[in-house]
Amino acid sequence: MATKTLGTVPLERINDYCWRIPKDYKPGMRVEGRIYASDELIELVKDDQAAEQVANVAFLPGIQKASLAMPDIHWGYGFPIGGVAATDPAEGGVISPGGVGYDINCGVRLMRSNLFWDDVKPHVSRLVDELFRTIPAGVGREGNYRFSRKEMRRLLGDGMYYLKERGLATDGDIAVTEAHGRLKTANPDAVSDYAYERGSTQCGTLGAGNHFLEVQVVQAIFDEQAAAALGLKLNMVCVMIHSGSRGLGYQVCDDTLAEFRHVPAKYGIQLPDRQLVCAPIESPEGRKYLGAMCAAANFAWCNRQLLMWQAREVFARVFGRSWEALQMNLVYDVAHNIAKLEEHEIDGRKKQVWVHRKGATRAFPPGHPEVPEPYRHVGQPVLIPGDMGRASWVLVGRPGSMEQTFGTTCHGAGRVLSRNQAVKQSKGRRIDRELLGRGVVAKARSWRGLAEEQPDAYKDVDLVVEVVHGAGLSQKVARMRPIGVIKG
Amino acid sequence: TQRFLPAEADVRFDEQGGLRATVRGERFDPQRHRPGHEVKAITYHGLKVEQRDGEWLGDVIVDI
Numbered sequence: 001m002a003t004k005t006l007g008t009v010p011l012e013r014i015n016d017y018c019w020r021i022p023k024d025y026k027p028g029m030r031v032e033g034r035i036y037a038s039d040e041l042i043e044l045v046k047d048d049q050a051a052e053q054v055a056n057v058a059f060l061p062g063i064q065k066a067s068l069a070m071p072d073i074h075w076g077y078g079f080p081i082g083g084v085a086a087t088d089p090a091e092g093g094v095i096s097p098g099g100v101g102y103d104i105n106c107g108v109r110l111m112r113s114n115l116f117w118d119d120v121k122p123h124v125s126r127l128v129d130e131l132f133r134t135i136p137a138g139v140g141r142e143g144n145y146r147f148s149r150k151e152m153r154r155l156l157g158d159g160m161y162y163l164k165e166r167g168l169a170t171d172g173d174i175a176v177t178e179a180h181g182r183l184k185t186a187n188p189d190a191v192s193d194y195a196y197e198r199g200s201t202q203c204g205t206l207g208a209g210n211h212f213l214e215v216q217v218v219q220a221i222f223d224e225q226a227a228a229a230l231g232l233k234l235n236m237v238c239v240m241i242h243s244g245s246r247g248l249g250y251q252v253c254d255d256t257l258a259e260f261r262h263v264p265a266k267y268g269i270q271l272p273d274r275q276l277v278c279a280p281i282e283s284p285e286g287r288k289y290l291g292a293m294c295a296a297a298n299f300a301w302c303n304r305q306l307l308m309w310q311a312r313e314v315f316a317r318v319f320g321r322s323w324e325a326l327q328m329n330l331v332y333d334v335a336h337n338i339a340k341l342e343e344h345e346i347d348g349r350k351k352q353v354w355v356h357r358k359g360a361t362r363a364f365p366p367g368h369p370e371v372p373e374p375y376r377h378v379g380q381p382v383l384i385p386g387d388m389g390r391a392s393w394v395l396v397g398r399p400g401s402m403e404q405t406f407g408t409t410c411h412g413a414g415r416v417l418s419r420n421q422a423v424k425q426s427k428g429r430r431i432d433r434e435l436l437g438r439g440v441v442a443k444a445r446s447w448r449g450l451a452e453e454q455p456d457a458y459k460d461v462d463l464v465v466e467v468v469h470g471a472g473l474s475q476k477v478a479r480m481r482p483i484g485v486i487k488g
Numbered sequence: 489t490q491r492f493l494p495a496e497a498d499v500r501f502d503e504q505g506g507l508r509a510t511v512r513g514e515r516f517d518p519q520r521h522r523p524g525h526e527v528k529a530i531t532y533h534g535l536k537v538e539q540r541d542g543e544w545l546g547d548v549i550v551d552i
Binding site: 138250419 | 522528529
């Protein structure tokens with residue numbers, strides 16, 4: 001068996017796509033670690049402490065099967081980004097805010113249209129200008145929608161169903177959103193006043209960092225049947241949106257980390273890293289966080305809905321037809337920073353477990369009851385944003401995800417350069433002009449934002465997708481090429 | 489303190505271990521200020537507090 005070490009972490013090669021961290025690496029690991037990566041990608045993991053974090057997650061009480069990491073793994077707070085862990089409440093299982101992330105229900109949605117590359121080509125500049133002018137992006141920008149305290153309470157409890165009452169979402173939108181854009185376990189009263197305040201002006205804003213709204217073209221199709229089910233055709237113009245729960249979700253995470261400081265000691269939980277603070281799911285502290293986390297997740301679905309709604313209005317203005325006439329229908333919306341209660345088969349028994357996905361995407365296979373009816377025969381759509389110069393991907397879930405990763409696949413390209421390194425490498429360059437040379441019109445609030453997010457800062461998303469495809473976690477459907485980008 | 493951008497801080501420690509600080513700055517104005525980063529978290533990663541040449545040094549990694 002091939003073995004290697006990353007820093008001090010021993011790795012055994014299981015197959016072409018997966019590496020094992022043995023359970024005896026550190027006393028206290030309850031399960032082994034598994035990192036999904038090719039020989040090429042595992043080399044990119046070696047410089048950070050993400051592998052150590054995979055081993056640390058294996059300490060969590062109630063963890064099932066293995067502490068997992070997807071091929072876009074990199075260093076994160078407590079859990080690595082790309083980390084997946086399932087915990088069983090019946091075995092004292094815990095919930096850890098570091099396993100969800102600061103940006104609760106950060107996620108991606110994809111909207112199609114009946115426009116094709118030739119229709120849009122002459123209008124790309126104007127379209128991107130209009131999108132940039134209309135859709136609030138960047139640090140500290142307020143949104144075009146305001147919600148009172150009472151309205152926020154409804155929004156946090158009822159998610160996209162509340163926006164439908166307000167005429168800002170349709171049944172069609174709700175039908176193809178993960179969890180229908182509403183987790184019923186949300187508890188709006190578990191969310192702090194400060195979080196409410198931050199959220200009230202931020203629903204329908206993009207934010208900063210790696211969040212974006214892109215106009216994309218379907219560049220290649222790899223699975224005709226699945227593409228047809230998803231309504232995707234070659235050269236079709238689509239809109240991809242990547243954002244999360246903004247200041248509200250951040251505040252929920254921050255509040256909880258402070259409240260959880262002494263919680264592990266209270267329940268006798270030993271942790272190798274205090275950033276893994278957690279609470280038993282069946283405890284007042286655990287239940288409060290779960291209620292607040294689900295409320296923040298509902299907020300995030302509403303945020304992406306309002307971003308999409310504004311994009312529809314812009315397209316209607318630019319092309320002089322209603323969004324309905326342009327058939328700008330949602331393909332799917334999927335979360336990649338979340339914990340969900342799901343049924344999984346573990347050692348031959350069906351169990352209800354909380355699956356933490358931190359920078360990892362749900363990828364349910366064909367036939368799963370939670371896959372929307374029109375897609376059930378092909379599998380749940382999975383949306384993988386790449387960097388803004390190269391490509392993004394549409395995949396569908398495969399049976400391998402249920403067998404190996406609690407129904408999970410990767411979430412993006414993953415950084416190779418830190419933000420500071422990326423900025424240093426951009427000195428004296430005009431990233432927007434370089435992108436234009438690649439056929440991408442990019443507008444950002446800050447030069448620094450563009451520099452941090454330049455294509456070279458990321459792993460090649462194609463390599464990441466190759467691993468999850470090869471490992472049988474999900475299957476390639478379409479490669480999307482960006483033509484217009486707006487960012488914070 | 490909402491939307492307040494601090495620019496200068498004067499921090500003084502007293503004998504009892506408390507501190508007094510005067511912070512000067514202004515309200516955030518998107519027309520004039522160009523924010524670089526939203527800080528995600530103050531991490532415990534590599535956290536260090538040590539005495540060096542009679543002075544205290546704190547090392548904190550900020551997750552952005």
